[in-house]
Every structure is written in structure tokens, then in C-alpha cells.
Amino acid sequence: MSALNNTQYQPPFFILKGIPGLEAAHIWISIPFCTLYVxxxxxxxxILFIIKTEVSLHQPMYFLLSMLSGTDIILSTSVIPKMLGVFWFNSRExxxxxxxxxxxxxxxxxxxESSILMLMAVDRYIAIxxxxxxxxxxxxxxxxxxxxxxxxxxxxIITPIPFLVKRLPFCRNDVIAHTFCEHMSVAKLACADIKVNAIYGMSLTLFIVALDMLFIALSYIMILKAxxxxxxxxxxxxAFSTCIAHISVIAVFYTPFLFTVMLQRIGQTVSPSVHITVANLYLIIPPTVNPIVYGVNTKQIRERIRKVLH
Structure with missing residues (x-):
């Protein structure tokens, strides 16, 4: 029995459950997610096209903004298409x-994305x-x-995560109670101790997000003094109006992200549907809002968009 329990087993595939408890509403839920993704x-x-073709925008601030836009496209594309496949076609495998x-x-x-927001805060600090x-x-x-x-x-820093999951032995349970392969949601399916996964995951949050937020806070404290x-x-x-767009983007990204981290710690008292919905929001809301915020608050981009539309 002991030998059987220690046998390394990996399922050929997992089943994505979507949003537990809201399966009947998946079609309706997919509408806003699809709209936001498009x-x-x-x-x-x-934004990428405008920054590339407009020579006057070949400046540090817009270089960082183009990085943010590219990251937003990749981040949402890594999750949303498969999620829509689950919602629309029941393609759960x-x-x-x-x-x-x-x-x-x-x-x-x-x-x-967190790191780029930190660099953008440093950029605003130097500019002001x-x-x-x-x-x-x-x-x-x-x-x-x-x-x-x-x-x-x-x-x-992230590369060890897939290997930490791959080393785990999995049993009969192959249903991920999520819309995508989130680290701890997959690790919890293992029939082994996942303490290392949990500690490494929390360490990443502290090292990356907490450190980036510290640099952002210090940058804006010095900006405020100036x-x-x-x-x-x-x-x-x-001077402060030049920071409004960036502050808005920071709030949109970190608020649902930190809320998601908090829900993971008190997950037993919160409905899984709430936890998973919030986790999806921080993957789709910031990428949708960021170009709108910068398009509205940045004169050069706003004027260029007006020219393109006309």
C-alpha cells in the first residue's frame, strides 16, 4: 500500500470546472468576459500601433506603456480563450x-505587469x-x-512553479475548480504534502508584489514632496495630473490582485464562485482598462486616436 501511495502518477489531462456553483450561468458570464477580451x-x-508609428511618442514613458500593452495582451490571451471554450463549448479538458x-x-x-507598473512609477519620479x-x-x-x-x-522566479507541480503525485481527482490552471488550484489536487508549493507561492507574492508596491509607494512619496x-x-x-493615469492603473491592477490573495487565505469562509470570479477579474479588467485610462488622460495618444478614427 505504501509503495502504491508513493507511485508518481500524472493524469493525461485535467478538467477545468469553470466557476463552481455558477455552471448554469456560464453562457451569460461569458458575454462580458468575451467583450472585455476583444x-x-x-x-x-x-496603443502599440500609435506608439510605434508616432515619432513624437518615442519617449521613455511611452516605451514603458507599449511594454504594458504587450504584456496585457499576452496575459489575457493566456487565460481567456480557454475560459471561453469552457463556457461556450464545454471544452473542459x-x-x-x-x-x-x-x-x-x-x-x-x-x-x-507588476514590475512594469513599478518602472512607470520610477519614470514619473524622475520626470517630476x-x-x-x-x-x-x-x-x-x-x-x-x-x-x-x-x-x-x-x-x-516563476519557472520553478510548473516543476513544483510536476513533481507532485496526483490521484483520481483531476477536476480543477477554476477557469484556468492557477498554481494552488492545481497543487491542491495532489495526494501529497503541498507545503512547499504554498510557501513558495506566498514568497513570490511578498517578493514581487510587495517589493514592487514598496518602490511605487516610495516613488510617489518623493513625488508628493516635490x-x-x-x-x-x-x-x-x-505636475500631479501627469501621474493620474498611472495611479489609476495601479489601483485597477493591485486592488483585485490583493483581494484575490486575501481570499486565498480565508478561502474557507468565502464562496468559491466569489474567489474565482475575483481571480479572473484581475486578469481581464486591468488589460481592458489600461489603454482606456491612458487614451483618455494622455493628450498625445488621445489626439492620435482621434486622427485614426477620422
Whole structure:
């Protein structure tokens, strides 16, 4: 019996349950998710096109914005199409390796997005606190190095997660109570101790998100100090208005993300449907809202969109 229990077994595929308790409403739930996904791809593609073709936008702030738009498309595409397949066609099966790949992309680009928001906060800090040295500090080579650094950090930190799942022995239960292959939702199916998975997952949250939020908070504290020292009210309003779009994007991304993390800790007292719905929201709402926020608040992008539409 002991030998049987220790036998390494991996199911050929998992079954994605969708949103437990709301299976009858999957078709209706799919409508807003599909609408948001299509909007995400179109809006972020427009942002990428505008930044690429408009020479005046070849600046650090817009380089980071293009990174954010590209990340948003990849992040939502890693999850939403399969989710819609579950909702529309009852296509619930996902091969074991495909599940691990989806897990890697979803978690990696969530980490990348957090890192880009941190870099954008640093960009705003330099633009407001050191405006005369802005272009000399944030040079194109430095931006490329920063982009590669945040991407490699995310990849290196997330890469162990699929391997931590792959090492686990699985029993007869192959139904994932989720819409995608979220790390702990898959790990909980294992008939083995998953303490290492839980500790590593929480460590990632603290290392990536908490560290990025700390840098964002410090950047805006210094920005606030610099703005307060400006001589006129008009100058203070103008300086702070340049940060409004970024602050909005930060709030849209971190609010559902932190709420999801909190629900994982108190999951026993919260309906699974609530937990899973919130987890999906942080994967689709920020990618949808980000281009709208920047399109409305950034004059150059707003004018370019107006030209494209006309």
C-alpha cells in the first residue's frame, strides 16, 4: 500500500470546472468576459500601433506603456480563450503539459505587469523630481536593460512553479475548480504534502508584489514632496495630473490582485464562485482598462486616436 501511495502518477489531462456553483450561468458570464477580451486586444493593439508609428511618442514613458500593452495582451490571451471554450463549448479538458504552460504564462506576465507598473512609477519620479535630467537619466539603452531585467526576474522566479507541480503525485481527482490552471488550484489536487508549493507561492507574492508596491509607494512619496515644494498651485496641479493615469492603473491592477490573495487565505469562509470570479477579474479588467485610462488622460495618444478614427 505504501509503495502504491508513493507511485508518481500524472493524469493525461485535467478538467477545468469553470466557476463552481455558477455552471448554469456560464453562457451569460461569458458575454462580458468575451467583450472585455476583444476590447483588450483591440485597444492595446491600437496603443502599440500609435506608439510605434508616432515619432513624437518615442519617449521613455511611452516605451514603458507599449511594454504594458504587450504584456496585457499576452496575459489575457493566456487565460481567456480557454475560459471561453469552457463556457461556450464545454471544452473542459486541458492536457497536463498545456496546463503547466498556461500556469507559467499567467503567473509570469502577472509578475511582469507588476514590475512594469513599478518602472512607470520610477519614470514619473524622475520626470517630476529631475525634469532637466530626465532624458539623460532614462536613456534608451537603460530602458532596454530595465525591461530585460524585469522580464528575466519574472521568468526566473516563476519557472520553478510548473516543476513544483510536476513533481507532485496526483490521484483520481483531476477536476480543477477554476477557469484556468492557477498554481494552488492545481497543487491542491495532489495526494501529497503541498507545503512547499504554498510557501513558495506566498514568497513570490511578498517578493514581487510587495517589493514592487514598496518602490511605487516610495516613488510617489518623493513625488508628493516635490509637488508640494512647487511655487504655484497651477504648477502643482499640472505636475500631479501627469501621474493620474498611472495611479489609476495601479489601483485597477493591485486592488483585485490583493483581494484575490486575501481570499486565498480565508478561502474557507468565502464562496468559491466569489474567489474565482475575483481571480479572473484581475486578469481581464486591468488589460481592458489600461489603454482606456491612458487614451483618455494622455493628450498625445488621445489626439492620435482621434486622427485614426477620422
Amino acid at each position: 476590447s483588450t486586444v483591440i485597444a492595446n493593439s491600437i 486541458i492536457y497536463f503539459d498545456a496546463c503547466l504552460i498556461q500556469m507559467f504564462f499567467a503567473h509570469t506576465f502577472t509578475a511582469v 523630481c529631475n525634469p532637466l535630467r530626465y532624458s539623460s537619466i532614462l536613456t534608451n539603452p537603460l530602458l532596454v536593460k530595465m525591461a530585460l531585467a524585469v522580464f528575466l526576474r519574472s521568468v526566473l 509637488v508640494i515644494r512647487l511655487s504655484t498651485k497651477e504648477a502643482r496641479v499640472k
